[in-house]
Every structure is written in structure tokens, then in C-alpha cells.
Amino acid sequence: MILAVASGKGGTGKTTVSASLLSVWGKPVVGVDLDVEEPNLHLFVRPEIAGREKAFMEIPVADETKCTYCRQCSDLCQFKAISVLGEVLLTFPEMCHGCGGCISICPEGALSAGSRELGEISWGRAGKAGFLMGRLRVGEAMSPPLMRAVKEKLRGMTSHGAMDVIIDAPPGVSCPAINAVMDSDVILLVTEPTPFGLFDLKLARQAFTPLNKPMGVVVNRAGVGTSDVYDYCKGSGLAVIAEIPYDRSIAEAYARGSIIAETSSGFRDMFIEMAHKVRSMNGGSHGREEV
Amino acid sequence: MDARRFELVEIVVLSGKGGTGKTSLTAAFAHLSSNRVICDLDVDAPDLHLVLRPEKTKTEEFYSGHEARISAEKCNACGQCMEVCRFGAISEGIPCPTVNPLRCEGCKVCVELCPVRAIDFPEKHCGQWYVSKTRFGWMVHAQLFPGEENSGRLVALLRQKAKELAKKEGFDLILSDGSPGIGCPVISSLSGASLAVIVTEPTPSGHHDLERVTELCEHFRIPAGVIINKFDLNEDKTEQIESMCVKKGLHLLGRLPHDMAVTHAMVAGQTITEYQKHGISELVRQAWSNIEAAAMIRVA
Numbered sequence A: 001m002i003l004a005v006a007s008g009k010g011g012t013g014k015t016t017v018s019a020s021l022l023s024v025w026g027k028p029v030v031g032v033d034l035d036v037e038e039p040n041l042h043l044f045v046r047p048e049i050a051g052r053e054k055a056f057m058e059i060p061v062a063d064e065t066k067c068t069y070c071r072q073c074s075d076l077c078q079f080k081a082i083s084v085l086g087e088v089l090l091t092f093p094e095m096c097h098g099c100g101g102c103i104s105i106c107p108e109g110a111l112s113a114g115s116r117e118l119g120e121i122s123w124g125r126a127g128k129a130g131f132l133m134g135r136l137r138v139g140e141a142m143s144p145p146l147m148r149a150v151k152e153k154l155r156g157m158t159s160h161g162a163m164d165v166i167i168d169a170p171p172g173v174s175c176p177a178i179n180a181v182m183d184s185d186v187i188l189l190v191t192e193p194t195p196f197g198l199f200d201l202k203l204a205r206q207a208f209t210p211l212n213k214p215m216g217v218v219v220n221r222a223g224v225g226t227s228d229v230y231d232y233c234k235g236s237g238l239a240v241i242a243e244i245p246y247d248r249s250i251a252e253a254y255a256r257g258s259i260i261a262e263t264s265s266g267f268r269d270m271f272i273e274m275a276h277k278v279r280s281m282n283g284g285s286h287g288r289e290e291v
Numbered sequence B: 001m002d003a004r005r006f007e008l009v010e011i012v013v014l015s016g017k018g019g020t021g022k023t024s025l026t027a028a029f030a031h032l033s034s035n036r037v038i039c040d041l042d043v044d045a046p047d048l049h050l051v052l053r054p055e056k057t058k059t060e061e062f063y064s065g066h067e068a069r070i071s072a073e074k075c076n077a078c079g080q081c082m083e084v085c086r087f088g089a090i091s092e093g094i095p096c097p098t099v100n101p102l103r104c105e106g107c108k109v110c111v112e113l114c115p116v117r118a119i120d121f122p123e124k125h126c127g128q129w130y131v132s133k134t135r136f137g138w139m140v141h142a143q144l145f146p147g148e149e150n151s152g153r154l155v156a157l158l159r160q161k162a163k164e165l166a167k168k169e170g171f172d173l174i175l176s177d178g179s180p181g182i183g184c185p186v187i188s189s190l191s192g193a194s195l196a197v198i199v200t201e202p203t204p205s206g207h208h209d210l211e212r213v214t215e216l217c218e219h220f221r222i223p224a225g226v227i228i229n230k231f232d233l234n235e236d237k238t239e240q241i242e243s244m245c246v247k248k249g250l251h252l253l254g255r256l257p258h259d260m261a262v263t264h265a266m267v268a269g270q271t272i273t274e275y276q277k278h279g280i281s282e283l284v285r286q287a288w289s290n291i292e293a294a295a296m297i298r299v300a
Helices: A013-024 A041-045 A074-078 A101-105 A144-157 A175-179 A195-211 A228-236 A246-256 A267-283 B020-030 B050-053 B080-084 B107-113 B151-169 B182-192 B204-219 B236-247 B262-267 B280-299
Strands: A001-006 A029-033 A046-063 A082-085 A086-091 A111-124 A129-137 A163-166 A186-191 A215-222 A238-245 B010-016 B036-040 B056-065 B123-134 B137-144 B173-179 B193-200 B222-227 B251-255
Touching: A001 A013, A001 A175, A001 B280, A013 A029, A013 A041, A013 A186, A013 A215, A013 A267, A029 A041, A029 A082, A029 A144, A041 A129, A041 B204, A046 A086, A046 A144, A046 A195, A074 A082, A074 A101, A082 A111, A101 A111, A101 B107, A111 A144, A111 A195, A111 B251, A129 A144, A144 A175, A163 A238, A186 A195, A186 B107, A195 A228, A195 B050, A195 B056, A195 B193, A195 B262, A228 B010, A238 A267, A238 B251, B010 B020, B010 B182, B020 B036, B020 B050, B020 B173, B020 B262, B020 B280, B036 B151, B050 B137, B056 B151, B080 B107, B123 B151, B123 B204, B137 B151, B151 B173, B151 B182, B173 B251, B193 B280, B204 B236, B222 B280, B236 B251, B251 B280
Parallel strands: A001 A163, A001 A186, A029 A129, A029 A163, A186 A215, A215 A238, B010 B173, B010 B193, B036 B137, B036 B173, B193 B222, B222 B251
Antiparallel strands: A046 A111, A082 A086, A111 A129, B056 B123, B123 B137
């Protein structure tokens, strides 16, 4: 099964939950950090990195000697990545989404495939778990293309035998978050019982409901704020599958880089139970369509 | 101080890592400042309105990009669209292929290359944006519909509207709450800003993400300063972060302790500086005067 740990609001504890679940999972599992803008899972699971590679995306490279300035490429491009000004052909590689349209439509063969570096993919092992992450190049605006490259790598890692996957997703509810959770079997929404946590949980539920996947809620810092998050979950049929109590010692352990499930047997048991509940949410669906 | 401001100052509050306290601090700075337009540039998961409780005076629809839709009447099911789509957005269906709107990038390649021109390409309605009144004055904000592309275009539009409003009112400051991360919306909120105020926390994630967002500021040559929130969770880490800031020439704007009063203020719908006068609020006021001083350096 593939579990995506997502949130809406940032800083609610996605990485805390992902790292702890990986630590207690008890079955073959790969932890994948798909928060490629700000990947943090490695800071807690401290993997031994076995390999790394750069990821690239196709962009057009122009040969102006062949260009007849017919403008078919610039008329097609939806992202203002290529333009013809009089008798000058300009490309803006950082705007390109890599659709390949300009290259296929050019009647003169004046455009060919070049590449733009998206970032780096690295992989290895963290204890018994496999580990995979993407790290966006600073200055690169688009995270979904790198996320797709990480998922491609994941397909290779999980192709031999049964292997579960735990995805640490980016915050928010727009395209990067959707990209991270769209191929999962179960979605965990980590929230906190505050007005900000509740508002963003509502957005996350709205964004992810069309994906038709079982969703459960983990309330982190339980005890701060109000009971509104619980009332909302009850009223909208979202199951609260676990609560992590607010405790300054947890915040301090996190600040030292500890995995919460490894700080006491009580927390370990709590995450083991969370893992059981997640598996039972995946009831019925055995294989999976695609990663 | 105001006499030295001779251009519009734009201060953007960022963090890299989410949940470090951007919005709570932006709300407090809105309370502490005057003659400014407040702007929430986190159009994906905006929270500033929960504290500022804006009353909308203007609501506008936001359209951006297009999406492919295959017309079953015109389609001859040749399958070429599935082959040309680089985003895996088109899959086989009955009677004809279907487009998964969540995967469609809006690139128009399938539309152009369809031999029977069976693919429509309607504009996408992605969200709304608003001009509102708050107890602290004008606010410009937006809500992207959940699941939409997080458009740098909407962020750029909000900044444009905030500038127009500031000019009209004769204000010289725009105070913006940004998004987490370092991608498209953050780049769009940062380019050309006067000062990035980065709120971090002394944790491995906070430190790591701070380094990346400061690198982004360097990349776009935007002056940046740092506030360390919850500094007392790990004082060694706080010192490491501060020495990194000194080394990189970043402004040290303040240290704030971990204080539950910040959450209590949020629950009460108030900024921390409205909720209590003393304690952490005095430090927040000090941080705001440091920000003002840092932003003025750029202008003067």
C-alpha cells in the first residue's frame, strides 16, 4: 500500500508522523520525501545514501539559422517560454513546462531538445526502511516535474516484491500537494486543533475528496486550542485515528532531531496502533494501479 | 523615519518550513504598523484572514490557464492525444479517451495535434481575489480553489493590486504574508521585494529550510532578515542559526520564546500584540522596529 501523509497547513507534524511510522512499520517499506521544495525527512531518519542523480526536464533549444519566424511555436506555447519578436526567436527556459509542443510543431526543425536541471534525487536505506527523496534546485519554480521524476525512481525501487510506501507530502492543497497524494491508497491529514489548523484541514478535505481515497486525521498538539477540529471531523465523517498530545518535551525532542516514536515505549505503541489503523483503512484494495 | 522613505517598501514574511509562525507575526506587524496595505500572498492555504477578519469590499474571479476536454461527438478515438501528452493526463476510455484534469498541464499540445480537432480548451476558473477592510486598514487577499495549480500569476496579481491601492492611498508600505516552500508562489512573492523577513525555528527542519530560502533570496538579490521563533526549544541550535546569519550578512531581527499565549491569541481572533501588552509582545514590537530599520537601509 501507499500512504500519503499530507496536511494543508505547514508545520503540523507531517514529517514527525512519517518518520515515526517508518520506524515502527514492521514490514518492507520505503519512505519517500516528496516535499521537494523543503525536504526534511532525511534530517530525522538519517539515511545512508547509496546513490544520487540529477533530474532534468526537456526544454527547447533554438537553431536560429533554420527559423523562418512563422510563430507556430510561440502561438502554441501557453507558458510564454518561447517568443518571436520580428526576426528574433527568444526562449525563456525557466518558464517552460516541458510539453514538447514547440519542438513537434516546428515545420523547419529549428527546435531541438535541451534540458533544464530540476534538482537532485537521492536514495538509500534508513535502518530497515528504504529511503528516497527529491531536492529541488534553488531557483527552480516548478516542483511537480521533479516529483514525477522521484515517482519514476520509486517505481523501480518497488518493482521487486511487496513493498509499502510512506510519502511525506508538501504542505498546501494545490498542485504539488495533489501530485504527492494522487497515487496513494490512503491519505493521512495531520492537523492541529487551532483556527489555522482547522481552516486548512477543511481546504485539504475539499482538495483531496475528488481523489476518492480513504482519509484519516491525526491531531497533533492535542490539548492546545479548541475542540472545533473534532466537531468538524465528526460532522464531515473524517475519522480521527490518532492524537499526539501537546507536550513541550515532544517539541524539544523534535528540535534535537529525534524520531518521536523512538523516544518512549508509550509513543512507540501509539505509532504502532496508528500503523494498524492505517492498514485497516486500506481494506479491500490489494494491488495498486500505478505509482 | 518616514521622510527617508521615498519609494514603496514591500516587506514579505517567509519561512521555508511551514508552521513557524509567519501568519501570527504578520498579523502582529499589521497591528504595529501604519499607512500600509496588508497582503496575504499564501493563496493556497491563506490564514491571515482568520485573525484580521476582513470585510470584503470587492470580489473578483480569477481565471488562469486552460484545460483540455475531449468532445465525445467529434472524437474518432485514434489515440494520438494519449501519445503526445507528456503528463500522462489522457487515458483510454469509452467511447473515447478522457482527460484527467488533475494531471492536465494546460499545454494545448493535444488540442493542436488532434487530427479531427475534437479537443476543446476552455479557460480555467481557479479562484477569487478580494479587496477588504480590516480593523488595521486595507487588505488584499485571495483564495485559490482547493486542488488548483498554485499560480504565481495570482500572487503577482495581488502584489500589483496592493501597489495600486498603496499608491492611491499615499501609503509607502506593503506588508505581505508569504507561502512556505521555495517554489513558484514564493518566487513570485519575492521578486523585486524590499526585504524578506524569514521566520524560522531552532529545529533541524527550521535550520535546513532557512538555508534554502536564504539561498533563494541571494539568487534573486533580495535583502533578508531572520526571526528565530521558539528559540528556547533548542538554544544551541538558535546560536548555530544566528552565527550562520552573521556569516551570510543577514539581519538578525529578533528571538521569540515558545509561548502558548500566541495560540491563545489566535483562538481569540486577535494578534498577539492586541492580546497582551507585555512578555512576548514586547519582543514582537522590538522585532518590528528592527524590521523597519532594516527595510529603511535599503531605501536610504
